[in-house]
Amino acid sequence: MPNIKIFSGSSHPDLGQKISDRLGLELGKVVTKKFSNQETCVEIGESVRGEDVYIVQSGCGEINDNLMELLIMINACKIASASRVTAVIPCFPYARQDKKDKGFFDIPVDNLYAEPAVLKWIKENINEWKNCTIVSPDAGGAKRVTSIADRLNVDFALIHKERKKANEVDRMVLVGDVKDRVAILVDDMADTCGTICHAADKLVSAGATKVYAILTHGIFSGPAITRINNACFEAVVVTNTIPQEDKMKHCSKIQVIDISMILAEAIRRTHNGESVSYLFSHVPL
Amino acid sequence: MNVAKSGYRVFSANSTAASTELAKKITERLGVDLGKSVVYQESNRETRVDVKESVRGQTIFIIQTVPRDVNTAIMELLVMAYALKTSCAKNIIGVIPYFPYSKQCKMRKRGSIVCKLLASMLAKAGLTHIITMDLHQKEIQGFFSFPVDNLRASPFLLQYIQEEVPDYRNAIIVAKSPSAAKRAQSYAERLRLGLAVMHGEAQCSESDMADGRHSPPCVRNTSGHPGLELPSGSKQQAPFPGIELPIMMAKEKPPITVVGDVGGRIAIIVDDIIDDVEDFVAAAEILKERGAYKIYIMATHGLLSADAPRLIEESAIDEVVVTNTVPHEVQKLQCPKIKTVDVSMILAEAIRRIHNGESMAYLFRNITVDD
Numbered sequence: 248m249p250n251i252k253i254f255s256g257s258s259h260p261d262l263g264q265k266i267s268d269r270l271g272l273e274l275g276k277v278v279t280k281k282f283s284n285q286e287t288c289v290e291i292g293e294s295v296r297g298e299d300v301y302i303v304q305s306g307c308g309e310i311n312d313n314l315m316e317l318l319i320m321i322n323a324c325k326i327a328s329a330s331r332v333t334a335v336i337p338c339f340p341y342a343r344q345d346k347k348d349k350g351f352f353d354i355p356v357d358n359l360y361a362e363p364a365v366l367k368w369i370k371e372n373i374n375e376w377k378n379c380t381i382v383s384p385d386a387g388g389a390k391r392v393t394s395i396a397d398r399l400n401v402d403f404a405l406i407h408k409e410r411k412k413a414n415e416v417d418r419m420v421l422v423g424d425v426k427d428r429v430a431i432l433v434d435d436m437a438d439t440c441g442t443i444c445h446a447a448d449k450l451v452s453a454g455a456t457k458v459y460a461i462l463t464h465g466i467f468s469g470p471a472i473t474r475i476n477n478a479c480f481e482a483v484v485v486t487n488t489i490p491q492e493d494k495m496k497h498c499s500k501i502q503v504i505d506i507s508m509i510l511a512e513a514i515r516r517t518h519n520g521e522s523v524s525y526l527f528s529h530v531p532l
Numbered sequence: 533m534n535v536a537k538s539g540y541r542v543f544s545a546n547s548t549a550a551s552t553e554l555a556k557k558i559t560e561r562l563g564v565d566l567g568k569s570v571v572y573q574e575s576n577r578e579t580r581v582d583v584k585e586s587v588r589g590q591t592i593f594i595i596q597t598v599p600r601d602v603n604t605a606i607m608e609l610l611v612m613a614y615a616l617k618t619s620c621a622k623n624i625i626g627v628i629p630y631f632p633y634s635k636q637c638k639m640r641k642r643g644s645i646v647c648k649l650l651a652s653m654l655a656k657a658g659l660t661h662i663i664t665m666d667l668h669q670k671e672i673q674g675f676f677s678f679p680v681d682n683l684r685a686s687p688f689l690l691q692y693i694q695e696e697v698p699d700y701r702n703a704i705i706v707a708k709s710p711s712a713a714k715r716a717q718s719y720a721e722r723l724r725l726g727l728a729v730m731h732g733e734a735q736c737s738e739s740d741m742a743d744g745r746h747s748p749p750c751v752r753n754t755s756g757h758p759g760l761e762l763p764s765g766s767k768q769q770a771p772f773p774g775i776e777l778p779i780m781m782a783k784e785k786p787p788i789t790v791v792g793d794v795g796g797r798i799a800i801i802v803d804d805i806i807d808d809v810e811d812f813v814a815a816a817e818i819l820k821e822r823g824a825y826k827i828y829i830m831a832t833h834g835l836l837s838a839d840a841p842r843l844i845e846e847s848a849i850d851e852v853v854v855t856n857t858v859p860h861e862v863q864k865l866q867c868p869k870i871k872t873v874d875v876s877m878i879l880a881e882a883i884r885r886i887h888n889g890e891s892m893a894y895l896f897r898n899i900t901v902d903d
Contacts, residue, residue: 290643
């Protein structure tokens with residue numbers, strides 16, 4: 248493919264490498280470092296004049312440092328006369344503080360979905376998937392969960408918090424049936440994992456035989472790993488929008504779904520001017 | 533009719549106690565309370581800012597010092613500025629004594645002019661005015677679309693020299709490299725002392741590296757036929773055969789020399805930023821060899837990164853004097869040679885004058901053209 252360059256920031260170099268491998272390209276040469284006063288310094292190592300540039304940087308780890316690095320790389324490419332610069336941000340930071348809605352951006356946004364990859368994983372790895380229940384750990388995720396349940400043709404359930412009195416602790420109430428079934432919790436991100444661990448306990452006490460958790464972004468900060476190790480999950484599955492090697496060493500229940508092909512295909516389609524909406528319901532091979 | 537002027541509030545956007553020291557000193561001098569806000573990092577390292585009081589229609593000053601974690605400090609400032617803008621503050625004025633990324637203000641080979649990027653980000657976040665101190669390059673003011681007040685710390689450092697350096701009349705002001713000569717000369721003028729300039733560094737400093745691009749690429753035409761004949765099939769052909777460009781000769785760095793006489797005197801090196809101290813330590817060695825019996829370093833911004841305290845402690849430098857624009861308590865504990873000059877007075881005065889719409893000329897009365 249002519250006129251395309253892919254650069255990876257330092258937040259998730261592994262994903263950048265996987266994406267460029269799938270596209271059959273070499274990752275662009277870039278040097279990112281910090282001066283001793285902790286200021287970020289970026290130098291692009293090859294010509295980007297007239298090229299279609301894609302920069303892969305995920306909002307994980309030291310978020311402010313990675314964000315600054317991304318901004319500086321974009322700025323450097325623009326000053327070096329790149330024809331178009333696209334940021335590929337698998338996990339978008341600060342998404343819980345404002346809504347990451349299309350209307351908040353002045354530039355085109357393509358929000359891809361991990362759903363097709365999740366469906367594929369469920370069918371390939373959970374034997375009893377035809378008789379499972381998809382569960383949302385809070386009321387806000389109901390839409391996401393019903394969409395998956397419809398495509399698998401299975402039931403869904405959700406857990407919602409009920410507050411009896413003002414100062415009383417929230418009670419978690421299960422709406423739906425999980426007795427003698429495999430329960431699959433689905434959510435978009437897991438940070439400290441308080442919610443999903445409580446949800447897992449609830450599901451087991453309601454009669455679920457096994458509990459899986461499938462989360463798009465596995466941030467796992469603070470006490471998350473300890474909580475998962477002490478909870479009753481069969482497996483906790485996340486995508487590789489955020490690097491997980493370190494966390495997998497401390498927790499054997501974590502498994503990873505590779506979504507690099509979705510991002511690579513999106514990049515290929517955007518570069519060739521093709522439609523990206525095919526990816527909303529299909530996983531490229 | 534007496535219309536009450538709407539008040540002003542002063543906030544600090546720093547999250548650590550050490551960084552909010554300067555803000556506390558400034559608000560004490562102004563006689564106001566620091567605005568109630570909570571700034572912290574969540575467990576997933578996202579910055580969170582909560583402003584706990586109403587700011588509608590008010591003029592807000594955000595004081596932000598830049599500690600070790602530069603990018604987090606920038607994010608804190610941006611988030612707070614935007615929060616205040618969307619809460620209908622009338623004016624948002626950033627008080628950023630040490631402006632970060634000011635060394636990355638020139639175009640380097642396929643680099644980014646981060647300073648310009650930062651200026652655009654601050655404007656977008658809602659700042660309408662900036663007060664800073666001793667910008668690394670005065671031209672940075674041109675990156676901004678709103679007013680920038682570049683205050684000077686030199687009156688405080690000059691006062692320190694006159695009061696704390698015994699026998700200062702036997703001192704000589706030294707510029708560590710030719711680029712610092714203008715600043716050194718303005719100090720020397722005001723103290724009526726001599727000037728010395730050091731030249732020829734062992735290694736060239738990163739941030740002053742010039743744009744290394746050549747356009748068009750220098751390719752020697754070795755076929756022996758300059759002019760119409762193109763070397764066939766080779767990808768490395770000169771774009772315009774016939775025009776032979778002279779190849780740039782690499783600059784040779786002479787050994788370090790001192791222009792000026794420092795024998796039997798106190799040497800005072802002045803600079804705006806003291807960060808990596810290897811250059812300063814090397815300069816101090818040379819000055820000692822040439823006969824200086826005491827060596828002081830005066831700098832506005834004491835970043836003192838990496839193992840600067842240890843290197844200073846082991847070197848020939850007698851004292852390092854910096855202002856409190858950049859928090860450096862940790863470095864001070866490791867090295868008793870580091871002394872601090874408080875500049876909160878001029879920052880507080882600038883805030884007061886801007887709010888009251890008074891002239892700032894008084895704050896610049898003792899400044900020469902080259903400072």
